[in-house]
Amino acid sequence: xxxxxxxxxxxxxxxxLSPQLRLALKLLQFNRLELEQYLREELERNPVxxxxxxxxxxxxxxxxxxxxxxxxxxxxxxxxxxxFSPYPTHSFExxxxxxxxxxxxxxxxxxxxxxxxxxxxxxxxxxRRVAEYIIQNINERGYLTxxxxxxxxxxxxxxxxxxxxxxxxxxxxxxxxxxxxxxECLLAQLSYLGIDSGxxxxxxxxxxxxxxxxxxxxxRKLKTSPQEINQALEIIRGLEPFPGRAYSSGGVxxxxxxxxxxxxxEGRWRVRLYDEGMPRLRISARYRKLLAxxxxxRKAKVFLRERLRSAEWxxxxxxxxxxxxxxVAEALAELQKDFLEKxxxxxxxxxxxxxxxxxxxxxxxxxxxxxxKYAETPHGLFELKFFFPSGLRREGGEAVSSEAVKRYLQExxxxxxxxxxxxxxxxxRMLSEQYRVKIARRTxxxxxxxxxxxxxxxxxxx
Numbered sequence: 001x002x003x004x005x006x007x008x009x010x011x012x013x014x015x016x017l018s019p020q021l022r023l024a025l026k027l028l029q030f031n032r033l034e035l036e037q038y039l040r041e042e043l044e045r046n047p048v049x050x051x052x053x054x055x056x057x058x059x060x061x062x063x064x065x066x067x068x069x070x071x072x073x074x075x076x077x078x079x080x081x082x083x084f085s086p087y088p089t090h091s092f093e094x095x096x097x098x099x100x101x102x103x104x105x106x107x108x109x110x111x112x113x114x115x116x117x118x119x120x121x122x123x124x125x126x127x128r129r130v131a132e133y134i135i136q137n138i139n140e141r142g143y144l145t146x147x148x149x150x151x152x153x154x155x156x157x158x159x160x161x162x163x164x165x166x167x168x169x170x171x172x173x174x175x176x177x178x179x180x181x182x183x184e185c186l187l188a189q190l191s192y193l194g195i196d197s198g199x200x201x202x203x204x205x206x207x208x209x210x211x212x213x214x215x216x217x218x219x220r221k222l223k224t225s226p227q228e229i230n231q232a233l234e235i236i237r238g239l240e241p242f243p244g245r246a247y248s249s250g251g252v253x254x255x256x257x258x259x260x261x262x263x264x265x266e267g268r269w270r271v272r273l274y275d276e277g278m279p280r281l282r283i284s285a286r287y288r289k290l291l292a293x294x295x296x297x298r299k300a301k302v303f304l305r306e307r308l309r310s311a312e313w314x315x316x317x318x319x320x321x322x323x324x325x326x327x328v329a330e331a332l333a334e335l336q337k338d339f340l341e342k343x344x345x346x347x348x349x350x351x352x353x354x355x356x357x358x359x360x361x362x363x364x365x366x367x368x369x370x371x372x373k374y375a376e377t378p379h380g381l382f383e384l385k386f387f388f389p390s391g392l393r394r395e396g397g398e399a400v401s402s403e404a405v406k407r408y409l410q411e412x413x414x415x416x417x418x419x420x421x422x423x424x425x426x427x428x429r430m431l432s433e434q435y436r437v438k439i440a441r442r443t444x445x446x447x448x449x450x451x452x453x454x455x456x457x458x459x460x461x462x
Contacts, residue, residue: 024317028324028368032259032274035321039279042314048287048307049314052280110142110177110247111135117172123165130155130165134178142177142244143185146414154418154461174243182241183208189239199224200232209378211236212263212272258376259384260329262340269340271329273322274376281318283311324361328369331358332387339387343379345407349400350388400437406447408435413453418461424448 030038043049114135123131133155137146146154148162155162169178175192176185186204195201203211203218210218215229222229240246258274290296291304332355338346352363359366370384389401412430416422422430424444431437431444448455 023313024320025368027317027321028365029371030321031371031373032257032278034372036278039281039318043279043281046307046311046314048284048304048311049281050284052282110138110140110244113247114138114169114172114177118169121168126157126161127165130157130162131169134162134166134169138178138244140244140247141242142174142179144178144180147180150414174240174246176240176243179243185241185243186236186239190235195235199228200235203229203232204236209263212261212376213265257374258381259325259373261376262329262333262378264340264378269333269337271326271333273326281311281315283308283315324359324365325369325373327359327361328355328366329375329384331355332375332384334358336387339379340377343407345404347387347389347401347403349402352388355388400435402447405431405435405437405439406451408437409444409447409453410451413448413459416459418459421456421459423456 027035027038043051115132118128118131118135121131130151133151134144137144137151139145144166148166149159152159152162166178170176170184170188171192172178176188179185179188183204186208187201190196190201190204199222202222207218207221210221211233215226215233218229219226260271261274262269262271264270287304287308291301291308296304332350333340335350335355335358336347338348352366356363356366370388373384374381375384375387386403389403408431409427412422412427412434424441427444427448428439428441431439445455453459
């Protein structure tokens with residue numbers, strides 16, 4: 001059989017990811033802290049990039065001072081020979097041995113730390129019992145999850161006794177623990193610092209929700225100068241809104257910062273990106289001049305062109321990330337308006353497709369944008385995925401979110417008789433009767449476990 005070679009042209013669709021698209025997708029997945037770290041690493045790697053308003057007045061002559069580009073030791077030849085060398089450089093200095101055992105240390109958790117302080121405080125027997133009960137009901141952020149009246153009812157003591165003990169615990173370490181909300185926590189920290197009056201206290205006490213609107217807005221509202229507002233805000237930024245954070249996860253500090261902030265302005269909910277501390281990048285004009293300078297070696301220009309192209313891709317990808325994140329967050333603000341105004345019980349069921357269609361992107365893009373990113377809302381800090389709860393149906397066909405059902409469960413359990421707590425079957429029946437939510441007993445048990453609420457036999461108090 002004769003064999004022959006033939007050429008065929010065939011068209012077929014194929015997805016090819018360009019370097020620019022790969023970079024854009026990579027940046028979309030970063031949360032704020034990851035992005036900030038990545039950008040600072042890029043600033044070190046790419047000399048063409050610089051932070052806005054950094055070294056604005058350097059002349060071209062200053063760039064050639066001594067031996068080459070500003071801040072680089074050695075000659076142009078040394079710099080680019082090292083940059084393009086196919087051989088890696090190694091350091092043969094013997095590293096000092098590290099004793100990892102000496103660095104291992106089990107940190108005390110928040111509850112142990114607070115109970116230790118209770119043991120040292122001059123509490124009466126009744127006060128100590130109240131203090132231990134309060135500490136048992138403090139969450140990882142350091143906030144009290146029960147109201148003082150609920151604690152008084154559970155323990156059969158007076159409300160004034162509970163409030164007196166809680167007031168003392170608030171000034172334990174960390175200061176602000178056992179507060180009921182952020183405002184109370186920050187005011188306790190200010191009081192601890194000896195700040196009991198003045199502009200800082202007024203902002204925290206009466207205008208905490210207005211801080212995201214900016215210093216100018218606060219200055220007009222409080223009839224003072226933006227400079228004084230900025231000084232007050234500097235003090236507030238030094239406070240800790242989550243006093244238990246340093247003791248979370250077995251002593252590992254969790255640093256969570258919002259990527260977006262939801263705030264109410266001019267009759268509607270708005271969104272802004274939280275970019276405090278984020279380096280704003282631009283391409284350095286001095287390196288553009290170097291490309292046009294005939295005295296710069298050809299190898300240096302090849303290097304600079306490649307770095308310039310990389311910098312342009314990064315800045316465009318950053319712009320794309322910001323616009324996409326903002327559009328998705330604005331869609332969430334509109335779709336979950338009831339949650340922003342009334343709280344988690346009013347979170348509506350939502351899926352990725354609904355947001356993707358509204359924004360005009362693919363569902364996978366919405367998934368990337370919401371991955372491990374956080375939003376500051378009037379009700380606390382939430383991961384963006386929190387805004388996409390699964391849905392259940394009320395009797396009559398109306399949809400209700402799983403988060404709302406969890407909130408209903410918390411309300412029912414909080415109102416139960418501690419001596420005769422509700423079983424999961426009782427809770428399922430009451431959800432149907434009081435909230436018109438048809439739900440199976442095993443689903444109640446699942447939600448109860450997710451909320452960290454023990455079963456009825458463990459909640460029973462004799």
